[in-house]
Amino acid sequence: MASNSLITSEFSGIPLKGIAFTNVSLDTPVLKYQPLNNSNADSLAPLALDNTSIPSTIVWLDESYFIVMYENKPYFDLFDSNDLTKISQHVDLIVSSSNASCACAVFDATTSQLYLMDTSNRFYRYTFDKYSAHEDAKLDLLSNFVIAELTETISKMALSPQSNERIYLMSNSLYQFDLGSKTIVGSLNLFVEKTNCFQVYDDYLLISSTNDRFINVVDLNHLKTTCIFVMNAPVIKFSLVKHKKKSLLAAIDQDGFVELFSEPLEQILSSSSLSSSSSSSTASKRRRRAANAVKSIQYNSILKVAEDVSGLFTKVDNMIFDHDNLIISYLQNENFFVLDRFNWFVNPIDQLEIKIARKKSSVDALKLRTQDKASLKNYSENSQNFTIRTGDNYIDLDPISIQDTDSPQENAEDDEDDIGDDFSTLVTRLDKSTNALNDKSLKKKRSKVNEQTKFGFQVGTLTTNISQALRNNDSSLFDSIINTATDENVVKSTISQLEQHTVLKILDKLAELVYKNKFKNTNEGADLGLGNSSINLTTWIRYVLVFHGTYLIGSSNGNADLRRRLGLLALSMKKRAGNMNRLLELKGSLSLVATKAAVIREVENLETNGTIDNDELVEEDVEYIEDEEDVDMLEKDLTDSDTENEQYIAETIDEGMESEDDLE
Numbered sequence: 001m002a003s004n005s006l007i008t009s010e011f012s013g014i015p016l017k018g019i020a021f022t023n024v025s026l027d028t029p030v031l032k033y034q035p036l037n038n039s040n041a042d043s044l045a046p047l048a049l050d051n052t053s054i055p056s057t058i059v060w061l062d063e064s065y066f067i068v069m070y071e072n073k074p075y076f077d078l079f080d081s082n083d084l085t086k087i088s089q090h091v092d093l094i095v096s097s098s099n100a101s102c103a104c105a106v107f108d109a110t111t112s113q114l115y116l117m118d119t120s121n122r123f124y125r126y127t128f129d130k131y132s133a134h135e136d137a138k139l140d141l142l143s144n145f146v147i148a149e150l151t152e153t154i155s156k157m158a159l160s161p162q163s164n165e166r167i168y169l170m171s172n173s174l175y176q177f178d179l180g181s182k183t184i185v186g187s188l189n190l191f192v193e194k195t196n197c198f199q200v201y202d203d204y205l206l207i208s209s210t211n212d213r214f215i216n217v218v219d220l221n222h223l224k225t226t227c228i229f230v231m232n233a234p235v236i237k238f239s240l241v242k243h244k245k246k247s248l249l250a251a252i253d254q255d256g257f258v259e260l261f262s263e264p265l266e267q268i269l270s271s272s273s274l275s276s277s278s279s280s281s282t283a284s285k286r287r288r289r290a291a292n293a294v295k296s297i298q299y300n301s302i303l304k305v306a307e308d309v310s311g312l313f314t315k316v317d318n319m320i321f322d323h324d325n326l327i328i329s330y331l332q333n334e335n336f337f338v339l340d341r342f343n344w345f346v347n348p349i350d351q352l353e354i355k356i357a358r359k360k361s362s363v364d365a366l367k368l369r370t371q372d373k374a375s376l377k378n379y380s381e382n383s384q385n386f387t388i389r390t391g392d393n394y395i396d397l398d399p400i401s402i403q404d405t406d407s408p409q410e411n412a413e414d415d416e417d418d419i420g421d422d423f424s425t426l427v428t429r430l431d432k433s434t435n436a437l438n439d440k441s442l443k444k445k446r447s448k449v450n451e452q453t454k455f456g457f458q459v460g461t462l463t464t465n466i467s468q469a470l471r472n473n474d475s476s477l478f479d480s481i482i483n484t485a486t487d488e489n490v491v492k493s494t495i496s497q498l499e500q501h502t503v504l505k506i507l508d509k510l511a512e513l514v515y516k517n518k519f520k521n522t523n524e525g526a527d528l529g530l531g532n533s534s535i536n537l538t539t540w541i542r543y544v545l546v547f548h549g550t551y552l553i554g555s556s557n558g559n560a561d562l563r564r565r566l567g568l569l570a571l572s573m574k575k576r577a578g579n580m581n582r583l584l585e586l587k588g589s590l591s592l593v594a595t596k597a598a599v600i601r602e603v604e605n606l607e608t609n610g611t612i613d614n615d616e617l618v619e620e621d622v623e624y625i626e627d628e629e630d631v632d633m634l635e636k637d638l639t640d641s642d643t644e645n646e647q648y649i650a651e652t653i654d655e656g657m658e659s660e661d662d663l664e
Helices: 264-278 285-292 361-365 408-418 422-431 439-452 462-471 475-484 488-497 500-516 537-556 560-576 580-608 628-663
Strands: 006-011 018-025 028-035 055-060 065-070 075-080 089-092 102-108 113-118 122-128 139-146 156-159 166-170 173-178 183-189 195-201 204-209 214-219 224-230 235-243 246-253 258-262 295-298 301-306 318-322 325-332 336-343 353-357
Touching (some): 006 055, 028 336, 065 102, 214 264, 224 264, 462 475, 462 488, 488 537
Parallel strands (some): 301 353
Antiparallel strands (some): 006 018, 018 028, 065 075, 102 113, 166 173, 195 204, 214 224, 235 246, 318 325
């Protein structure tokens, strides 16, 4: 089935250039444009909108420019489909006492004027100049006024085929409005709820309402309903086309199926002729009564898009006629539209149900990105696709021989590095890897790795899984993805494929993991207290900043929330790295202790082996040859020493005699 995240979509028109659409991604409205001319189909980046600005309507002005109106917002934005990185022009409505927002709009290509209504029934007229010298002012307001005669909010507007000075306003009723006199010249009550879709064809207006199964055909010359097309389910969108001598009415119902009405123009013309003939004065009462009864027309066939294997039906999101082809579209993977064609002019539509297969080639024909760069090809198992994330049961898989990348020389070097006592093991753990605890555990781990590398299997798309985890706020799935990522190239490609509006959420998740230090540390993250069992968290953060740093810098200007989020990430990183200096000091101390112990142990080993004579360690007698100057200095020192001793003895005797006198 199609995605439920789609808000609105609109084709650029015939010739078909592209489709603009908005959908919800990670609780954020996103505006996208998809070219359909087989060039640069995946080169345009989406634009994340404000969370409070929910798009309601897209109106194309030409093949490049379109406007987007929002629910309960007193403004609308002009966009250039060739560059969605910015808003071409922001237009505010007239601020009045009532909180008005954009209701509906229609563009007149003959006069290059945009007509717009707000919820307070204020009418706006803008002129559009795509070649304006001011890039930020392509829409200029000509006039605005309030239509006081209206008592209900207008939901749709249509240009009159008879005159450029006449506009049709639609809500629960149909109003004929004259621009010159600014008055309503006619009205017709139609529906209980507001109008949701319409199309003007010659002198007829086809119109439907929300939660209604009927498409009313109104004669604009007499403002009278001539016939009604009855559908099987409420109408979402419809379109009428005539090609050569055949015509077709196609309508998307609430179930996502396309209901087809064969030769609707003949039905409309026959109903109108019958109504006009009955209006003559010579017609009998029975004939006039029969003519006044509105004719109802049932659908001829239902077009369904069937999936290949499951037998389910894909819900159609939008459609457009391209002469003899009916182009139907549906959103795929929350990311892009897939288009299929049905030639209604050649294929018969007399069957009650027409099924067309959902073709994958239609995606390839548009050159759309259908597979993430971070993913590998899927293998086939029992004619179904499975995604393997973990496990060691390879019985049902086709083995792929993978040679061991470790050469015997490298293995020998590793074995030599592992030899040592407790102190050398500690130094090795600090310098190289915490996984090398001892020879036995290392050999066991190597044997397990070699056993697993005997078979090669392919994993799923990390980008899709991460987007799903962020969209559903599934912390367990996100932690599992981060914990099981083993290839840095896959992480790099995954981050490069992430859409920009997901960057903030993934940074929040990574900051949370950094703060909690949820995963066990490895050699890669031991210094900072970061890391997990496979790829360091700093690796994910680094590639997010590398690939999306420009977006973060550009979005941080004036965005207090973004600066706050980045500040929290920096605070978490700083907190986890706070013990780094102490760890380095401890590492240096342990290195000195280990080195000293190694030297002492080496000396003891040499003594035990008898390689050093103990007599050599005893200091030998030294013969000093004294010079004359040395003798004189020695005699002088002895004389001074005797003099000092005599003085000390004399002072001691004197102190003793004084003590005896005091006692007496």
